[in-house]
Amino acid sequence: MTFFFWKDPAYIRIRPYFHGWVRPYRGKLIGGILLGFVASAMTSGVPLVLKQLIDRIFTEKNTHFLFILPFSFFLLFALKGLAVFYQNYLLRIAALQMVNDVRKTLFSHLVSLPMGYYGREGTGSLMGRVTYDAERLQSGVANTLRDLVQQGFTIVGVLGSMIVMSPRLTLFLMVMLPAVLIPIRKTGKKLKTLSRRTQESFGDVNQHLSETLSSIRLIKGVVSEELEKEKFKAFSDEFVGAQIKTAKYSNLLSPIMETLGALAAGIAVWAGGYAVIKGTLSFGTLVGFIAAAQMLYQPIKGFAGAQADIQQSLAAAERIVDILAVPEERVTSPGAKTITALREGIEFRHISFAYPGTESSALDDVSLSIPAGSFVALVGASGSGKSTLANLLPRFYEPTKGEILWDGMPLSEIAPASLRSVIGFVTQDVVLMNQSIRDNLLYGLTREVPEEELIAAARTAYAHDFISALPKGYDTRVGERGIFLSGGEKQRLALARVVLRDPSLLVLDEATSALDSESEWVVQKALESVMKGRTTIAIAHRLTTIRQAQTVFVLEKGRLIESGSHEELMRTDSRYKSFILHLMRTGEMVPEEIL
Numbered sequence: 001m002t003f004f005f006w007k008d009p010a011y012i013r014i015r016p017y018f019h020g021w022v023r024p025y026r027g028k029l030i031g032g033i034l035l036g037f038v039a040s041a042m043t044s045g046v047p048l049v050l051k052q053l054i055d056r057i058f059t060e061k062n063t064h065f066l067f068i069l070p071f072s073f074f075l076l077f078a079l080k081g082l083a084v085f086y087q088n089y090l091l092r093i094a095a096l097q098m099v100n101d102v103r104k105t106l107f108s109h110l111v112s113l114p115m116g117y118y119g120r121e122g123t124g125s126l127m128g129r130v131t132y133d134a135e136r137l138q139s140g141v142a143n144t145l146r147d148l149v150q151q152g153f154t155i156v157g158v159l160g161s162m163i164v165m166s167p168r169l170t171l172f173l174m175v176m177l178p179a180v181l182i183p184i185r186k187t188g189k190k191l192k193t194l195s196r197r198t199q200e201s202f203g204d205v206n207q208h209l210s211e212t213l214s215s216i217r218l219i220k221g222v223v224s225e226e227l228e229k230e231k232f233k234a235f236s237d238e239f240v241g242a243q244i245k246t247a248k249y250s251n252l253l254s255p256i257m258e259t260l261g262a263l264a265a266g267i268a269v270w271a272g273g274y275a276v277i278k279g280t281l282s283f284g285t286l287v288g289f290i291a292a293a294q295m296l297y298q299p300i301k302g303f304a305g306a307q308a309d310i311q312q313s314l315a316a317a318e319r320i321v322d323i324l325a326v327p328e329e330r331v332t333s334p335g336a337k338t339i340t341a342l343r344e345g346i347e348f349r350h351i352s353f354a355y356p357g358t359e360s361s362a363l364d365d366v367s368l369s370i371p372a373g374s375f376v377a378l379v380g381a382s383g384s385g386k387s388t389l390a391n392l393l394p395r396f397y398e399p400t401k402g403e404i405l406w407d408g409m410p411l412s413e414i415a416p417a418s419l420r421s422v423i424g425f426v427t428q429d430v431v432l433m434n435q436s437i438r439d440n441l442l443y444g445l446t447r448e449v450p451e452e453e454l455i456a457a458a459r460t461a462y463a464h465d466f467i468s469a470l471p472k473g474y475d476t477r478v479g480e481r482g483i484f485l486s487g488g489e490k491q492r493l494a495l496a497r498v499v500l501r502d503p504s505l506l507v508l509d510e511a512t513s514a515l516d517s518e519s520e521w522v523v524q525k526a527l528e529s530v531m532k533g534r535t536t537i538a539i540a541h542r543l544t545t546i547r548q549a550q551t552v553f554v555l556e557k558g559r560l561i562e563s564g565s566h567e568e569l570m571r572t573d574s575r576y577k578s579f580i581l582h583l584m585r586t587g588e589m590v591p592e593e594i595l
């Protein structure tokens, strides 16, 4: 039964979180509830005063009450108005502040989840939880408390007044109770399902929008605008469809309740009219009673509305709790070791790994050593596990089997935050924010960086000249995801960022797409100067890079199949040799490079 929301499995699930959310605002909520009580007491007094008004003034013609009763009438409404105002105000403030807390907690939880989580949940859907669901929860809590408390009390109070006036007539009207409860219950259930559907389809709309905007180059490149429009239309229509159905069901209750209210008044006249004619019931009682029956309509409607609100808020809260229930990644912990550099080297010992939720291994029993200060290249076909191997180092993922040692220390004992501060990543897809070049270069640094150091870093990365040539120099905004910059320029900014962070270990995921030869040359130069004095692991796609590496590790389907220098491997009849020759035949590697 929806009335007892505290028995609802959804509520039981969110309860521990909900109590924590509500606790800081107890005072305001209790104040709101008490004021709701005052407001409903005032409302319940109206039929009684009305009865007295008619019986004393009009029937008994008692002039003594001519002033008192109308004034009491006014006083009741004035007090009720005041109580309702402050009740709504307090509840709204409490709900707004509470949801503000929830939103902030949700955001900080969202950025602290383990890497594996983000791939599973779509960005749009996650955005929907922080925006739409949090908002739903806010209005839900404020409205529910108002309606449940004030309207609940009013129903009880008005019923009390009715019993005081005539228990017999009240009993007559009780016959209608099932007629009132059944539609409330039925619409409540329907609304819960619809609410989930609305929220999910809002997630789809959001997801599609964020995906489209972030892939706009691809979409335009392959001319698939029409396809995307069609997809968006479908998601948006589904969202509106669910909302229209919700509107239908939530607005259906009102007319049903109004009709039932009129029926109740009719029953009251039919059953009480005869008694008034016979003189066994005062006219004032009947009028008071009809007024009471009419007055029940509004609170029952509100109370029924609260059921719908409860269902919608429960669905929203559940979706929020779905995220909060995922354990956070602990980037620092009291027992964990911290490191400041790589001094001896890294060793992978029998490492196997499968991505969460997948069956096949991305890495299978890989053992290799990378001495500090060396330059190694990871080579292999697409999907052979090169990026996966590199992603285990900052502990974005934990190996399923085996152990990685950092200067002889198990990686699992080192705090991820500390590891990440000594590893610099330069990925194919350089992540830039729509801020100035300066802000992008300094992003994540907590120390003050003097201008000279910033410029020196940009020089090391061969970026200073192109930055200086921009209209606003270091203060030029780069556009969303660096859209105003070329591929080579983005790569050099990423390298300048590495210089400023000064990590011991550099992980370079080389771009597979070719840069023009001039950019290629500059990026290569920048790379060479940034690599100096650092251990470098390159996920290599260019022969020039591979040839510079002291050791090339060759991966195939997650297994390490060969290792050695390029020359050594080319001298034998290795799988590496046939792989490189294959790449040259297919044009993925330029043959001139080995000449």
Ligand SMILES: Nc1ncnc2c1ncn2[C@@H]1O[C@H](COP(=O)(O)OP(=O)(O)OP(=O)(O)O)[C@@H](O)[C@H]1O
Pocket (backbone or CB within 6 Å): 119, 355, 356, 358, 362, 380, 381, 382, 383, 384, 385, 386, 387, 388, 389
């Ligand atoms: N987030 C992920 N979730 C599930 N499986 C993944 C994930 N990332 C990669 N994989 C799978 O793991 C295997 C190894 O992928 P990985 O990205 O490490 O290969 P790679 O050698 O770096 O390839 P590429 O050169 O194309 O980047 C592949 O089969 C890939 O499909």
